[in-house]
Amino acid sequence: MDERYLCQKIAEAVKSVFNMMAGISLEEKEVITSKEEIRGDITGIIGFSNEQTKGSMAISFPIKLAKKTVANMLVSDPESITEDDLIDGIGEIANMVIGDFNNRIENIFTISLPSVVTGKNHLVSFFHDGSPVIISFSDKEGNLLYVLTTLEKIKRR
């Protein structure tokens, strides 16, 4: 699976899930291949693998966009969103994005459980020998979302 094809499918999945689940139109801003890490206030992380390939994806939100996304999912106000709502909502988003991505590539992967990290401006890095791809997205108010995906061929001993 080449990098360009992967980017395209990930971007389609992200836009589709945000639109469907939270009524948020995201615009793809930039594909960054020179960096291996992203920062955010809340991040959903999920792994995927099959016999040939392993990968991971992280979706990092600034807190404002995370609250807006989860509020829209719950048909609620950003001010009334609790930390538990946020964790559940961002985990759900990560799960749906990777599921939608997997659907678009004929479900070749099995998917792990998502984990959610919260902590102001934390850093997410992947440890790997593959090439990471970072895609940034913006909503209409200019809030930025970063999606970091990486794949690695499994080495046989």
Place this chain on the structure above:
Amino acid sequence: MDERYLCQKIAEAVKSVFNMMAGISLEEKEVITSKEEIRGDITGIIGFSNEQTKGSMAISFPIKLAKKTVANMLVSDPESITEDDLIDGIGEIANMVIGDFNNRIENIFTISLPSVVTGKNHLVSFFHDGSPVIISFSDKEGNLLYVLTTLEKIKRR
């Protein structure tokens, strides 16, 4: 796979990897099943899955223990460990723990790529319907390490 068996295998893998890779003896302190989240300064996260089950594991370090672990792995001093060394080292540890765990249960899972989160006292939660297991470990100086693992049966549609 029941919770108790899982705990035992995870604990064995953690102690074996720390001993072998960093010469650190860890003592199992406590198994916590009442919480679903852990905090740390640096965390390695890795997913695993097969056709029936999906899971994730997070290993959260206080910065002092992370530096000591990575310094020992690199046969170096904790003071000379860079942020890049830390990220690589903690990713490697997460990878080896889950690999050792998988070995102990006949390699039934495929493993995703590890990701590493850094940020002082960040929170790691799992989003799931399963039951999470947290095991705490202590080194001889009383530095505490938390390992959060959770498994979930895959629902068929």
